[in-house]
Amino acid sequence: MxxxxxxxxxxxxxxxxxxxxxxxxxxxxxxxxxxxxxxxxxxxxxxxVQTKAAQRPATGxxxxxxxxxxxxxxxxxxxxxxxxxxxxxxxxxxxxxxxxxxxxxxxxxxxxxxxxxxxxxxxxxxxxxxxxxxxxxxxxLPEEIESQLDAAAYRDTQYSLLHEEIDVESDLYAMRRERDLRHALVILTFLRENxxxxxxxxxxxxxxxxxxxxxxxxxxxxxxxxxxxxxxxxxxxxxxxxxxxxxxxxxWNARKDTPLNDEEWIRVKDFFATRQGGGLWENFSRRWQNIESQGGTKVRADLGLDDRPMVLLPANVLGDSLTLGRHTFSDSMTDWQARTIEFFAKRPDVQFVIRVHPGEALGWGLSVYDILKEKFPTLPENIHLLPADAKVNTYDLVNAADVGLVFTTTVGMEMAMIGLPVIVTGQTHYRGKGFTIEPSSWDQYFEILEKVISAPKDYAPSREDVESAWTYAYRFFFEYPQxxxxxxxxxxxxxxxxxxxxxxxxxxxxxxxxxxxxxxxxxxxxx
Structure with a gap:
């Protein structure tokens, strides 16, 4: 043996x-x-030793x-x-x-x-x-827990592979389901006894x-x-x-009606100026872009974009637990992206840019770029698919865009903050906050998409909605984290x-x- x-x-x-x-x-x-x-x-x-020195009386x-x-x-x-x-x-x-x-x-x-x-x-x-x-x-296990095992193993496998489409017959899926099942049986017994x-x-x-x-x-x-x-x-x-x-x-329910004061406005504007420029700000440990801002005009010229309306889709990181299971009417994030490409392939009057998240260049799995290139080896001239390592600042694309399409990325909130109409298709934290457009079915999505690309300014957020987006952004970044x-x-x-x-x-x-x-x-x- x-x-x-x-x-x-x-x-x-x-x-x-x-x-x-x-x-x-x-x-x-x-x-x-x-x-x-x-x-x-x-x-x-x-x-x-330090804990003992600071220990308080028992709370029970x-x-x-x-x-x-x-x-x-x-x-x-x-x-x-x-x-x-x-x-x-x-x-x-x-x-x-x-x-x-x-x-x-x-x-x-x-x-x-x-x-x-x-x-x-x-x-x-x-x-x-x-x-x-x-x-x-x-x-x-009680039925309520047992009925969730397949979905849990599916998501664990997606997360492990950084891929939305996985094989439920694979060894990895079987291992994850076995471990989830065993742990459910153990922790249920443990919590009942203690x-x-x-x-x-x-x-x-x-x-x-x-x-x-x-x-x-x-x-x-x-x-x-x-x-x-x-x-x-x-x-x-x-x-x-x-x-x-x-x-x-x-x-948001508790804080949305409290307007930002002057100091808060300065802080949030400074933060987003730094974020969009590709720099570091205060206690944030990550640069959001792999290149400094060059401006919307330059990025249009570099990509060969013309005067036709431009729709921007900034993608999420594939397999991130912030995105898995967040679909509303599509089967997944990449399913929604693929069907949207098919839509714009029939609309040569509109330019469509997909910006793969720069963070995917650091991942271990497939990229959104790889998946979409496999589905669409060749793309019409009006569709641009930019890989994670493209030397393009996403916020230059935002400033050049007429319409935004997002799954759950926070860039969707930021596009609303500069007055762009933004269509949200995933369950993101700013969904339902009043400054984005949120279809709930494929039919509704394509109907709204047709209307918005035909007259972007008619669907842009109002001045009050833009101010609400800025207020929400401040609350989300500076008050939501503890x-x-x-x-x-x-x-x-x-x-x-x-x-x-x-x-x-x-x-x-x-x-x-x-x-x-x-x-x-x-x-x-x-x-």
């Missing part, structure tokens, strides 16, 4: 087989296929934090300590997986579990830790994170899902909702800036305490 078969058999044997191997062979090293926790092992004792509130994957385990360990310092009774439940799309033998997984238990041992002085790898597995007042977990949309969210909602346990965008010291958060849906309705000290993508750099003792100081609590309260179940008050 080969080595992998032996490992698989050993992994199914009763406890202590992997344990004995781990102790004898490499008790201080992560196993093959696992991940190193060296930085966490070094930092945890220091974090625990029981909070569960769920985690997996190296970067989230590091991040949630610190978050768990912060919640414990504020007096909450915190449990960190985790899975030892190093990957979400690679199979791993049960034997190696058990060894990684032992390694991680040892790494997290200092945490147990303040936070209860529990591995869910060997936790009791339930016998069955009572929590609140749950905090990353993302809430995909993988075991998504399944934890679904089971928590089924059991009616308050749950906060959170993710990180492009701002340092800020966190996206949703309560009893999937944060990747970016439901801003609560914030203050938070540690960004998951640059966690260790942030931990140096905001060590636990500083976060728990008068300065740190003044800035972050409310957000920790939201993670522990306190309701966000947008007023």
């Amino acid at each position: 080969n080595k992998s078969i032996i490992k698989e058999l050993l992994g199914k044997l009763p406890p202590f087989t992997a344990e004995l191997y781990w102790l004898l062979q490499q008790s201080n090293k992560p196993p093959v296929g696992g991940y190193s926790a060296d930085r966490l092992i070094e930092a945890l004792p220091r974090w625990v 509130k029981r909070v569960l934090v769920f985690s997996m994957l190296r970067y989230w385990v590091e991040h949630t360990a610190m978050t768990s300590l912060a919640l414990a310092a504020l007096g909450h009774q915190v449990t960190l439940a985790y899975l030892p997986y190093a990957h979400w799309k690679k199979p791993v033998s049960r034997f190696d997984l058990r060894r990684q579990d032992l390694y991680l238990k040892a790494a997290l041992k200092p945490l147990t002085e303040i936070v209860k830790t529990i591995s869910l790898l060997e936790a009791p597995v339930g016998d069955s 009572k929590f007042d609140a749950i905090a977990l990353p993302n809430g949309s995909i993988l075991e994170f998504g399944m934890t969210y679904k089971v928590a909602r089924y059991l009616d346990i308050p749950v906060a899902t959170y993710e990180f965008g492009e701002q340092s010291e800020r966190i996206w958060m949703a309560q009893n909702a999937d944060v990747m849906r970016q439901d801003t309705s609560g914030m 203050p938070y000290p540690w960004h998951v993508q640059h966690f260790w750099e942030d931990e140096e800036i905001w060590p636990m003792e500083k976060v728990m100081s008068k300065e740190g609590l003044a800035k972050f305490e409310k957000t920790f309260g939201y993670l522990a179940g306190e309701l966000i008050d947008w007023e």
Whole structure:
């Protein structure tokens, strides 16, 4: 038998087989296929000392934090300590997986579990830790959860491949469905046997994170899902909702009638001027364009655009969890793009430009460009498909456009901010806010598209709508994200800036305490 078969058999044997191997062979090293926790092992004792020094009296509130994957385990360990310092009774439940799309033998997984238990041992002085790898597995799922398994596995596979069209007969889909099923059975049993007042977990949309969210909602346990965008010291958060849906309705309903003051107007205008110019602004860690602005006139000349009306479609990143499952009447984002290309292929009187998101140049999967080029090897002269690495500033295209078509990209909001008519086809955070056009069927979409390209100015947002778009943009970028000290993508750099003792100081609590309260179940008050 080969080595992998032996490992698989050993992994199914009763406890202590992997344990004995781990102790004898490499008790201080992560196993093959696992991940190193060296930085966490070094930092945890220091974090625990600082947490103990700042610890408040017990609140009696029981909070569960769920985690997996190296970067989230590091991040949630610190978050768990912060919640414990504020007096909450915190449990960190985790899975030892190093990957979400690679199979791993049960034997190696058990060894990684032992390694991680040892790494997290200092945490147990303040936070209860529990591995869910060997936790009791339930016998069955309620229909409400079981009926979501196929869709969950489908989305996980889309996310893993960064592709909307996937093969449900593939090994990856089967693996993701098996893991989602097992986790649903485990977390359902765990949450029924252990009572929590609140749950905090990353993302809430995909993988075991998504399944934890679904089971928590089924059991009616308050749950906060959170993710990180492009701002340092800020966190996206949703309560009893999937944060990747970016439901801003609560914030907007409370804040839409409050006009921006002069200082806020200056701030939001400076921000968008920097964003559109391709620069960095304040606490934003990403440049939005791969080239500085050259102006709408120059981009028209460079692309050979003439005086015919120009319709711009800025695409989303393919497979991003902000876009998966956000279609309204199409089968997917690329399905909508393909049918729109077919529409404009019959309209030589209009120029159509698709700008593939510059961020796709950094991805690991197929690009929107690859998919559309395969469907349309040749395009008529009025249709321009620009790849992710095209040296074109998207905002120059915006300034040259007459009409905008978007799925969920925030560029659609920005086009409305300069007075362009924008047709939105996906479930984006600014949908329904009053400054975009939102068809709900294919027939309605093509009917509206015909009307808008025939007379763009007749469908442009009013002056009041444009002002509303600017107000919403300010609220979305500067009020919707909550203050938070540690960004998951640059966690260790942030931990140096905001060590636990500083976060728990008068300065740190003044800035972050409310957000920790939201993670522990306190309701966000947008007023």
